Amino acid sequence: MIKLPSAFRAVLGWLPAVVVLAFAGVALAQSFQTQIYDPTTRKWVDYTPRAAAKFYNRHGQSPEEFRRQVVTFRTAEKPGTIIIDGDRHFLYLVQPNFQAIRYGIGVGRDGFGWAGIVKIGRMQEWPTWTPPPEMIARDPESAKWAGGMPGGPDNPLGARAMYLYIGNKDSIYRIHGTNQPWTIGLNISSGCIRLNNEDVADLYSRVEVGAKVIVLMQGAALYKGV
Amino acid sequence: MNEIVSRKCAALLAAGLGLSVVAGCNTSSNQAPTAGAVRSSGETAPTDLQLLCASKTAEELKVAGGNVLPVSSMPSGETAYQVNLTFDGGQAVCVIDETGTVQSISPV
Numbered sequence: 001m002i003k004l005p006s007a008f009r010a011v012l013g014w015l016p017a018v019v020v021l022a023f024a025g026v027a028l029a030q031s032f033q034t035q036i037y038d039p040t041t042r043k044w045v046d047y048t049p050r051a052a053a054k055f056y057n058r059h060g061q062s063p064e065e066f067r068r069q070v071v072t073f074r075t076a077e078k079p080g081t082i083i084i085d086g087d088r089h090f091l092y093l094v095q096p097n098f099q100a101i102r103y104g105i106g107v108g109r110d111g112f113g114w115a116g117i118v119k120i121g122r123m124q125e126w127p128t129w130t131p132p133p134e135m136i137a138r139d140p141e142s143a144k145w146a147g148g149m150p151g152g153p154d155n156p157l158g159a160r161a162m163y164l165y166i167g168n169k170d171s172i173y174r175i176h177g178t179n180q181p182w183t184i185g186l187n188i189s190s191g192c193i194r195l196n197n198e199d200v201a202d203l204y205s206r207v208e209v210g211a212k213v214i215v216l217m218q219g220a221a222l223y224k225g226v
Numbered sequence: 227m228n229e230i231v232s233r234k235c236a237a238l239l240a241a242g243l244g245l246s247v248v249a250g251c252n253t254s255s256n257q258a259p260t261a262g263a264v265r266s267s268g269e270t271a272p273t274d275l276q277l278l279c280a281s282k283t284a285e286e287l288k289v290a291g292g293n294v295l296p297v298s299s300m301p302s303g304e305t306a307y308q309v310n311l312t313f314d315g316g317q318a319v320c321v322i323d324e325t326g327t328v329q330s331i332s333p334v
Contacts, residue, residue, distance in 0.1 A: 032268040037259040047264060055262070063262045074274045074326050076281040085273040088266050092273060117293050185264065214277065218270060218298045226295045226312060 031113050031219045032087040034185045036063065047185055056182030066090075066104025066184050068199050073100035077214070080207060082120075082175070084193055086113055086217030089185050091175070091193065093206060101206070103199045104184040107217065108191040114173070115217040116224030120209050121165025126151030132172060135190060154179055159197040160204040164213055166225040173224075175213070176200060271299035271307035271322070279309040279320035282328045289313045310334075 034047035036055070045051070056062060066089065073092055077083065083092040083100075086107040092100040107113060129149040131142040149155055158177020163170060175193045177200035178184075184196055193215075195203065215224075270276070276296035284292040294313040302308040306323040317334040 032266045032270070034264050035267050037261065037263040037265075039258070039261040042258060044259075044265065046267070059262070063264045065264045075277050077277060083273060083277065085270075087268065087270050088273070090273065115295060115297060117295055214295070216273065216276060216296055218268070220297075223295065223297070223312065226293055226314060 031108075031110055031187050031217070033187060034089055049183070049186055049188065052184075052186055053182045062104055062182070062184045062196070068101065068103050068202065070095070071100055071102045072098060074098050075100075077212070080211050082203075082207065082211060082213040084175075084213065084215045084217075086115070086193075086215065086220070091195065091203070093203060101202075103195050103203060106178070106183040106186050106188050106194040108189050108220075109187045112189065112191045113187070113217045113220040114191055114222035114224060115215050115220040116166070116222070116226055118164045118166050118171055118173075118213045118215065118225045120162045120175075120207060120211045120213060121168070121170060122163040123204060123207075123209060124161045124163070125204070126159060127155070127157045127161035127176065129155050129157045156180075158194070158200055160200045162204065162207065171224055175203070269301060271296075271301075271309055275299075275307055275322050275324075275326060276309050278326055279322050279328060279331075280311055283311050283318050283320055283331050284313070286331050287313075287316070287318060287333060289315075294318075 035044040036047045036051060038045050061067065073094065075083070075094055075098070077094050079094050079096050081094045083094065084105065085092070089105050089107060091103045091105045094100050128151055129145065130147070131145055136143045136146060151157070156179055157174065158179060161174045161176040164173045164175065165171060173191050173193070175195070177197040178194040181196040183194065276299055280294040280296050283289070284294045291314070294311050296309050297312050299307050299309040302321055306321055306329060309320045309322060311318045311320060319332045319334055321329040323329060
């Protein structure tokens with residue numbers, strides 16, 4: 001039997017732990033954020049809520065990358081599947097012939113991001129918004145809507161909502177519209193996926209209850225439905 | 227004679243200017259991003275490649291239900307990506323190149 005030097009044996013002994021830690025370390029990393037190119041300084045700068053609001057006020061819409069467009073998408077997932085890339089702030093709706101419709105989205109802020117494989121369990125036009133007890137605890141202002149805020153242009157869920165389920169259970173997360181369209185591209189929500197109202201209405205018209213939804217988000221600590 | 231020399235010089239100068247313009251065009255092909263261009267602060271594998279890795283891993287490792295979720299990814303060399311995957315009962319690492327060809331799948 002070959003005798004390995006003790007130092008080498010020690011390294012081998014630690015190797016599985018190192019591999020596992022390296023794997024887990026990525027999951028503990030901070031969420032990625034959007035950056036925008038500033039032609040004045042010729043540098044990429046953080047796309048903060050303030051920068052996003054400024055851009056939206058100046059252009060009347062989000063940056064071009066976040067606008068609805070058809071893209072090439074190589075996947076084995078069937079048409080009608082929704083794939084959300086929270087790191088890049090894109091939602092893809094798979095189409096036939098290796099194409100997808102891509103929409104810009106806003107996702108969960110640090111600590112509120114999640115990843116998983118879920119499905120659309122319910123769909124609603126101009127949904128009522130009912131803040132969950134945890135949100136009321138964080139934001140007392142929302143307490144006045146504890147009984148539900150009727151649907152309408154001021155409602156944070158916007159024009160449409162698709163309720164995400166794990167099996168037959170509501171995950172509490174939704175894909176929905178927004179009354180703050182400038183927030184597309186940001187990590188800003190409590191875990192829901194938001195689109196501007198035109199885009200969410202377009203998506204709503206193309207999907208069905210039962211559609212598979214795959215949510216990717218590097219750094220998310222929560223995995224649902226896997 | 228002097229006139230011929232000066233014409234030759236003028237021709238050379240014009241050719242030189244022409245070349246510099248062409249060179250200028252070549253340089254400008256390495257364009258800076260346009261105003262309003264956006265990117266992510268971190269580099270991950272393209273979304274579709276992450277999912278190709280997931281579906282191939284589900285198939286190769288015979289994952290019950292086929293639910294394999296990419297949890298992180300990063301460049302691997304100049305033309306490939308490493309995709310870390312999780313599924314009920316295990317984890318795996320997949321390497322896929324830019325053309326969508328899976329190079330390896332290793333259970334962790």
